Amino acid sequence: MTTERTRVFLVDDHALFLSGVRSELAAEFDIVGAASDVDAAMAGIRRTAPHVVLLDVHMPGGGGRTVIEGVAPTHPDVRFLALSVSDAAEDVIAVVRAGARGYVTKTIAPAELAGAIRRVRDGDAVFSPRLAGFVLDAFSGEGPQPSDPELDALTAREREVLRHIARGLAYKQIARRLDISVKTVETHVSSVLRKLQLSSRYELTRWATDRRLV
Amino acid sequence: MPAVTPLCHHGRGRPTRSDPIASTASPLARSVRLSRSSTDRVLTGAAGGLGERLAVDPIFVRVAFAVLTLAGGMGVLAYLLVWAVSEEPPHSPAASPPRRPTSTSTTAFGLVVLGLLLVLRDLGLWFGNGLVWPAALAAAGSAVIWTRSDDAERARWSRLAAGGGPLGVLFVPGRISWVRMGAGALLVAVGMASFLDRAPGLLLAVGVTLLGTVLVLGPWIARLGRQVSDERRERIRSEERAEVAAHLHDSVLQTLALIQRTTEPGEMVALARGQERELRAWLYGRRGPPDADLLSTALEGIAGRAEEHHHVKVEVVVVGDGPLDERSAAVLRAVGEAVTNAAAHSGADIVQVFVEVGPSTISAYVTDEGAGFTLAEVPDDRRGIADSIVGRIGRYGGSATITSEPGEGTEVHLTVPRHHP
Numbered sequence: 001m002t003t004e005r006t007r008v009f010l011v012d013d014h015a016l017f018l019s020g021v022r023s024e025l026a027a028e029f030d031i032v033g034a035a036s037d038v039d040a041a042m043a044g045i046r047r048t049a050p051h052v053v054l055l056d057v058h059m060p061g062g063g064g065r066t067v068i069e070g071v072a073p074t075h076p077d078v079r080f081l082a083l084s085v086s087d088a089a090e091d092v093i094a095v096v097r098a099g100a101r102g103y104v105t106k107t108i109a110p111a112e113l114a115g116a117i118r119r120v121r122d123g124d125a126v127f128s129p130r131l132a133g134f135v136l137d138a139f140s141g142e143g144p145q146p147s148d149p150e151l152d153a154l155t156a157r158e159r160e161v162l163r164h165i166a167r168g169l170a171y172k173q174i175a176r177r178l179d180i181s182v183k184t185v186e187t188h189v190s191s192v193l194r195k196l197q198l199s200s201r202y203e204l205t206r207w208a209t210d211r212r213l214v
Numbered sequence: 215m216p217a218v219t220p221l222c223h224h225g226r227g228r229p230t231r232s233d234p235i236a237s238t239a240s241p242l243a244r245s246v247r248l249s250r251s252s253t254d255r256v257l258t259g260a261a262g263g264l265g266e267r268l269a270v271d272p273i274f275v276r277v278a279f280a281v282l283t284l285a286g287g288m289g290v291l292a293y294l295l296v297w298a299v300s301e302e303p304p305h306s307p308a309a310s311p312p313r314r315p316t317s318t319s320t321t322a323f324g325l326v327v328l329g330l331l332l333v334l335r336d337l338g339l340w341f342g343n344g345l346v347w348p349a350a351l352a353a354a355g356s357a358v359i360w361t362r363s364d365d366a367e368r369a370r371w372s373r374l375a376a377g378g379g380p381l382g383v384l385f386v387p388g389r390i391s392w393v394r395m396g397a398g399a400l401l402v403a404v405g406m407a408s409f410l411d412r413a414p415g416l417l418l419a420v421g422v423t424l425l426g427t428v429l430v431l432g433p434w435i436a437r438l439g440r441q442v443s444d445e446r447r448e449r450i451r452s453e454e455r456a457e458v459a460a461h462l463h464d465s466v467l468q469t470l471a472l473i474q475r476t477t478e479p480g481e482m483v484a485l486a487r488g489q490e491r492e493l494r495a496w497l498y499g500r501r502g503p504p505d506a507d508l509l510s511t512a513l514e515g516i517a518g519r520a521e522e523h524h525h526v527k528v529e530v531v532v533v534g535d536g537p538l539d540e541r542s543a544a545v546l547r548a549v550g551e552a553v554t555n556a557a558a559h560s561g562a563d564i565v566q567v568f569v570e571v572g573p574s575t576i577s578a579y580v581t582d583e584g585a586g587f588t589l590a591e592v593p594d595d596r597r598g599i600a601d602s603i604v605g606r607i608g609r610y611g612g613s614a615t616i617t618s619e620p621g622e623g624t625e626v627h628l629t630v631p632r633h634h635p
Contacts, residue, residue, distance in 0.1 A: 107490070107527075109563075129566060133531035136570070140534060166531045167579045167625070168566025 006121045009050040010034040011041040011067060012083070013059045017106065021054065024110040029117065038062045042070045045078060051121045055100065057084035057091050065098040072099050081120045083108075089134050097197050102126025124186045125193035132165035135196055151199040154192060161188045248296075252303035260297040269319040277357040278327040281350045285331055286339025324354070348409035355401025356429040399430045465492055484525045491518050509542045510535045513569060516550045520565070524557035527564045534571040544610050545569070545576050545630050548603045552580035552626040560584025560624060576630050583623040589616065603628070 008029040012018045013036045022031050032048040035041035038061035045053055045067070053071075055064040068080050082100040084091060085107075092103050101120045104113065105128065116126040127135070139154045154162070157178075164174040171189075175182045251262030254272055261279060265272030283289030331350065334340060406426050410418070469489040476482050495514065510532040517528035536542055549567060556565045562584030569578045600616055603626065607614040612630030 129529060129531050129568065133533050133568070136533045163568070163570065166533070166568040166570075168529070168564065168568070168581045168583075 005030050006052060006117065007032045007048065007050040008117060009041075009045055009048055009053045011036075011045075011053060011059070011064070012056040013037060014056075021113075025114060025117070028114055038066050038070075041067045045071050046075065049075060050078060052117050053078055053080045054117065055080050055082050055095075057082055057095050064100070065095050068095070068098045068100060079120045079123070081116060081126060089137075092131055092134055093138070093196075096131070096193070099197065101193065102128075103131050104128050105130070119186075123190075125189045127162070127165050127189055127192070129166045129168050132162045135192060136162050136166065138196075151195050154195065158188050158192050161185055162192060165189075248300040249303050250297070250300045258297055259303060260293060260300055263300050263303070264296055265315070268323060269316050270323045271315040271320065271357075273357050274320060274323060277353045278323070281327065281346070281353050282330065282334070284341055284346045284349055285334040286337075286341065288330075288334055288339060344409070348405040350405070351408070352402050352405030352426070352429070355398045355403075355405060357398075358401065359395060359398035359430060359433055395430075402426050402429050461496065465489065465496075480525045484521060487521050487527060488518060491521070507538050508535055509538055509546065509569065509571065512538055512543075512546050513549065513567065516546070516553060517567065520550075520553045520557045524554075526557045526562065528553060528557070528567060529564060530567045530569075532569050532571075536571040536576075541610050541630050541632060542571070542576055544606055544612075545578050545628055548606050548614065548628055549578050549580055551603055552628075556580060556582040556584065556624060556626075560586070562623065571632075574632055576628075576632060578626075578628040580626040581623065582625075586618045586620045586622045586624050588620060589618060 006029045008025060008031055010018055010021060010031060011034070012021070015036065018034055018036065022034065025031060032050050033044045035044045036059075038059055041053075041055075041059075053067075055067060057064045059067075064080075064082055064084075071078060072080075080100040082092075082095040082103045083106055084095075084103070085105065096103055101123075102116060102125050104116050104126060108116070108128075119126050135154075136159065139159075160178065161174060164177065169177070171182050171185045175185050178185075248267055249263050250259035251266055251272070252259060254262035254266070256262075256276065261275040262272045264270075265275040268275075279289040279293050281289065282292055331346070335346075340346065403426065406422050410422060466489060469485055473482050473485050476485065491514070510530075513530050513532060517530045520526070520528050538546070549569070553565055553567060556562065560582040562582035564582070566581045567579070568581070569576065603616075604614045607628050607630055610630050611634075612628060614629075615627045616624065617627070618624040
């Protein structure tokens with residue numbers, strides 16, 4: 001894949017967590033900077049132009065979503081991987097729709113986090129089992145008025161891939177079970193990510209609020 | 215009893231009047247325009263606006279309008295005139311802070327009203343000495359009583375209220391306040407007496423006395439009521455705080471203490487995981503007692519127990535939740551056995567549970583990446599568990615498959631139709 005070492009920028013308002021992640025990742029990645037609030041993060045990312053930003057969802061001054069929306073227009077090559085202690089559906093959906101290429105929780109094992117960063121660096125999407133579950137939920141049932149049929153529904157194959165992710169299987173295992181290549185699995189996941197970000201499907205917004213009221 | 219902050223008593227009723235910079239901000243505009251009050255209005259805010267403008271407590275302005283009405287209905291005319299020349303209040307109340315009423319301007323205002331009354335009497339716009347003068351006296355007296363307390367008095371109120379509770383309010387008024395109260399009560403009494411002197415009658419006397427009592431005691435009763443509702447609001451707030459504190463104490467603090475006492479890393483991780491799960495459910499879950507009738511809630515319960523007993527992480531993903539009926543309960547129990555099995559025997563760190571409730575079937579997967587096994591070589595005790603899973607699901611017309619290979623982990627897949635075939 002890539003020979004150049006991946007430059008990673010860390011954004012988190014918890015100093016302890018920041019230093020922990022930094023020491024875990026330092027062996028494999030170049031940690032080019034870290035910030036603990038929205039403004040410092042945007043300035044730092046613009047200055048260092050990292051490959052991947054590891055972004056905390058909850059921060060004073062607007063949160064990870066504000067950082068993505070502030071940086072993405074001028075630095076389209078910077079890729080974001082969202083990281084949070086919150087598994088609340090609305091947080092996950094909001095940050096992914098803002099442009100993050102994936103979402104993992106802070107309890108993720110160091111090796112898996114490194115794998116996720118590599119994947120995001122290569123332009124792929126990172127779906128945790130929980131995120132896959134959220135997406136399956138969000139795209140289930142019929143939309144009242146599918147304005148764009150291509151974006152508003154998942155294909156049977158995409159659904160199948162998401163179910164396998166929700167079962168906790170790695171891309172390699174999924175590829176073997178479905179008898180397709182790992183690259184094809186990645187393509188399916190990226191396509192789901194695109195739909196999640198672009199679909200105007202009514203449920204996507206309504207669903208997140210409904211989920212707490214049911 | 216928690217300390218009551220004086221702030222919430224100061225802020226009551228009207229905006230605070232202690233900002234000299236803002237009140238002198240634009241003297242020219244202030245001298246030209248008359249705007250109705252947005253914060254202090256009974257009918258249209260005209261009296262409130264005029265009072266603020268003249269530095270007179272609006273209660274005096276209202277009383278003046280009422281008394282002038284007795285003198286040939288002039289009060290109504292005057293009110294309409296003031297309403298017509300004043301303009302709507304600015305949208306933000308902070309834009310024109312009201313001026314502080316002073317005793318000088320209040321006295322001047324009283325003399326102007328007295329003069330007007332005399333002029334109207336001379337002009338013949340008069341309903342009679344026996345009605346207007348007693349009414350004017352009684353009204354002036356009640357206005358003196360009802361007028362809003364000054365800042366110093368207010369501060370004393372809140373201090374005493376904080377110390378003595380609602381009952382302390384009754385004994386609050388200081389010396390100035392007593393003088394004011396006494397003068398007001400005297401005026402009311404003189405007005406009433408002179409009225410009764412000219413128009414005797416038992417029923418009327420009782421009525422007038424009652425009215426006088428209400429006028430004199432009204433402010434106290436009103437303040438008492440406000441005090442009680444403030445207290446109640448504060449109590450509700452502190453009860454909520456206490457509830458959160460109690461919850462955190464029973465859960466997070468206890469767990470943190472346990473973690474500090476533990477020497478075994480596995481135990482520590484298990485404690486942290488269990489606490490995380492519980493706190494998460496408390497923060498993001500439904501309020502009130504957990505709704506045990508949902509499949510997702512029951513699954514989380516199973517996962518929590520397995521994490522506690524076997525020191526593994528059990529992650530549950532549920533798509534399309536549903537109520538816990540006979541069939542989903544069967545799935546739940548089978549999943550529970552599969553999770554226990556994986557947690558106890560696979561040696562994996564994570565057991566992944568995925569349940570999808572579709573329109574016609576419930577599908578469940580329990581996956582681990584542990585040691586795995588060859589089905590044909592399964593020892594009898596584990597064979598029994600597998601059989602019980604398969605048997606239980608089979609009774610509801612479902613199917614159970616167990617896929618496993620040494621070194622490749624294990625997956626249990628259950629499918630149960632939601633309705634009778």
